[in-house]
Amino acid sequence: MLKTLDPLDTAVLPLRVAPAPALARFTLRIDPASRSMAGQAFGVSLPERIGALSQEGDRRAVQLGPDEWVLYAPEAEGQALAGRFRSLAEPHSLVATGDRELAFLVEGARAATALMAACPLDLDAMAAGTATRTVFDKVAILLVKESGERFRVECWRSFAPHLVGLLAVIERELAAGL
């Protein structure tokens, strides 16, 4: 009999799921017309397309909606950052959401396959260096494709055990090689 042929099976790199280091995280809502002012306050100009991200050093901004961005910075800089936005004259909302979310890094040659076990998007076609809101099983997630084999997955804290538990099952499934 012929062997089952699946080009995915030729991958040898393992799948790794690990918690991402904690970062200060803010949800920024502001009229896109004031984007550049917000970028000045943040220190990194804000991306101009939903799903795009901009990064300088260890600060990163991700655009999630027409007037919504997520801002990341090292934990120690969180307070100072909030202070700078307090003096931003343009109407806006900056809310700390660093404790709301837990983030995980899913890495390896099978990372996209693993996530597509429960995420309906085409993660192979998703461009590296972009982000999207989507779902993983029943969990709303923010997914950043850092590179072809490296994804950052964020979800609300209480959903994390479900997400991690499911990824563990998928990890075993992929390891079985069938």
Add this chain to the structure above:
Amino acid sequence: MSRFRVADRGRIERSRTLSFTFDGQRYQGHPGDTLASALLANGVHLVGRSFKYHRPRGFLAAGSEEPNALVGVDRGPGRYEPNTRATVLELFEGLKATSQNRWPSLSLDVGAVNDALGPLFTAGFYYKTFMWPKGFWNKVYEPVIRHAAGLGRAPDKADADTYASRYAHCDVLVVGAGPAGLAAALASARAGAKVMVADEGAEMGGALLSDLSSRVDGVPASQWLADTLDELASLGTVTLLPRTTAIGYYHQNMVGLCQRVTDHLANAPSGAPRERLWRVRASQVVLAQGAIEKPLVFAGNDRPGVMLAGAARTYLNRYGVKVGERALVVTAHDSAWEAAFDLKQAGIAVPAILDTRRAVSDALLAKASALGIETLLGWTVSGTAGRLRVSSATVNPLGPSGKPGAGRRIDCDCVLMSGGWTPSVHLFSHSMGKLEWSEALQAYLPGEPREALRCAGAGTGVFTLQGALETGVEAGAAAARDAGFAGDAPRFAAQEEAASAGEAKADLPSASGSAYAKAFVDFQNDVTAKDVRLAVREGFRSIEHIKRYTTTGMATDQGKTSNINGLAIASGALGKPVPQVGLTTFRPPFTPTTFGAFIGYAKGELFDVTRKTPIDSWAERNRAVFEPVALWRRARYFPKGGESMEEAVRRECRATRSSVGIFDASTLGKIEVVGPDAAEFLNRLYVNAWTKLAPGRCRYGLLLGEDGFIRDDGVVGRLAQDRFHVTTTTGGAPRVLSIMEDYLQTEWPDLKVWVTSTTEEWAVIALNGPDARRVLEGLVEGIDLSPEAFPHMAVAEGTIMGLPLRLFRVSFTGELGFEVNVPARHGLAVWERLIEAGRPYGICPYGTETMHVLRAEKGYIIVGQETDGTVTPGDAGLGWAIGKAKPDFVGKRGLARPDLVASGRRQLVGLLTDDPGHVLEEGAQIVLDPAQSVPMKMVGHVTSSYWSEALGRSIALALVENGQALHGATVHVPMPDATFTAQVAGTVFYDPKGERLNG
């Protein structure tokens, strides 16, 4: 080697032998066998009893269309599966299969008496025979029928297997890996498209797997198949999925595939799922599902040994198995002639080829003659004989008028039949594409598609190999082009024994008029040609009605082998052409699919999300009993020693009212409303007035729908001029957030205000009781906790243990209360520190049950318990919350509706039972006069009811018509065992003046 194996044919791996059992009897087969081919290799044809008549049945087919050979497979505890088709069940070492629907044994089945009673069991027999006496249906007839008729027994243990799912995206999905599908895949893949190929078989190749005579581009078909699969696999852009059934075609080219991952393995690797459900989104789809051979309908066509000619050819050429030693071939189509020639050349006696047609091609006749096979043209079959296996058939010449003449008996141990081929249009039909009737082929063919799909091969009525390859290439190249990939379409040249003419027969003319003769149309549901004609005589006209009345096509095979025959017979009986009789609808799944495949990962711990708070682990360590609240699990109470819930709750209530209780309120919904128009936004959304609420102060907020009914509530704190911390109910949090976003985006896009969910940003610890402040003092910095500086309904930001703190002075118990909000990751540490700090005061952790009792003692409502979507603020006694001077808010106009201002509305009241020890049942109905006859006029119902430890008696809240005017009146609560009386009271049972809040 068994005497039914042929040495030089078949793709089985002869060097290895597999042992298996069927009904406890041990047999041997080879890798590459199905259970069906292995049993046939051992001379076993009898594999089941039929659904209704318990007639002995054997294999009809060799593929997934098999209606008869359904077996139970036992793979160990929790791994029993009934109704598996033996024809697709791959053999593995140690396979244990059993036959079904027989007692006490397959060869001696008591239920077979039904066969003799046949005339009783005609179409609609359920409705005719068992109408009287009426009460007997449920108790006697139905259970007996259900026991006697049916398929396998349902598994009675939890499924021990795991299942997986996966989404996939591709440019071109090809369903079916026969010659047409493979040609399509090659054409698409060579153009550069990302291709997926799914085939239900263990091996890809379809008809090529049993084609020993054809050649493609000069090489044998089997060689072309191997080369093609190699090329596809080597491209790196092609995913080949054998053992994968396309079960359904859904909107916008979403196709469901069920992949059998481990069923064919004796030992599956750990972690491997049994099956995987793929949800494939394809920009283009090519359907190359092939065709299914039609049985001929004649008396005794269901006897073991009577099977489709194509199946016999497959068993011979693919599995190296002779289905018998003396094969009578009965056909209305050329393809069975080819089968006959193959069998004869393999050494099987073929006493005759009987064709209902009066003429066939000279080439066929010449070949038959060369092989020494007698041919009977213009003949029919009028019956078969043999108890558990066919032993002879009676054949009759058809006279000039079509009437059968005198019969002749032909001895045989198998009858191979063919009524031609039915293109498989199942998935095309799922996709809502329109089918067109081909008069020439007497078959339905795919017409104009509704999705981005193309059909190719036998599924379009093209029955030659050359035609399959050409239509496949054409479909594959076009699909790739439409997906954005242009390339030169490959060309293939096939050399084949092309013979594909035939005639369509409804059922064969029969010499016998016996009431006991049964010519089966639907083998799985035991429906005969006579049943279909009876349905027509009784007035059924539409095939949809005939189907339901006779149950033809309604078995687990969805009529794959029977629909067209049933339709042809109905068409003849009605005297109307087939297209006017209609066609029943094909529905997913294409073949029976396990529940496990649909469930995927969602079992056990992963069945659903269980949200846990940051403090959940402490509650678990301290033996909390949990309850689900929305997706959350919350600590309900903390029993000590052998305490019952009632005892634990009484203790928790006492401690909280007398010293201090601590409660995990982290699940409370939280929304941060920020922007210069924040107060205006809340003014428009909530009933309350917000403009004058000063920063540092809180207010109870009430949210209505436009209809004026209560939707949600919660305390709202103003942190700054432009920043509010809104709390919602636990279950209402997502709903309130989306209501807010909805109004902001659609009604008031002009407002400069934004909402962000912070439910999970903060862990919330509620401290309640006269000692609450003492616990916090010494831990909180930056906030003066004195009653003067930080009164009831104050909010402030500070630190606790050096961590950011939002402190609320609020109470859901009526006691001095604080809600400590800290960043979620620190929730557990702060909780543990507070427990420690509270030890001198006997701090008591309490759960949701105590929380419910304490708030009920104060008459605080719970949205969803006191309210049910029909309760207004006035009904709930919360009219005071409405900002009377506000020009508008959501629900303001709704509240002015005549029904909402009319008298007689159900209003929230307290109830005190005459028997202070009796706790009413929540949900119990209330009447004013218990002496009424049933049904009584119900004036309301109990919404909350508890034992109040503080009052030493029971309390209840209830919604009662005109309740607020009934103060002091007696109402009655009739229950099955007794009627209870209660006095209507106010809703605040404890500390009505609210003095304890200010402690």
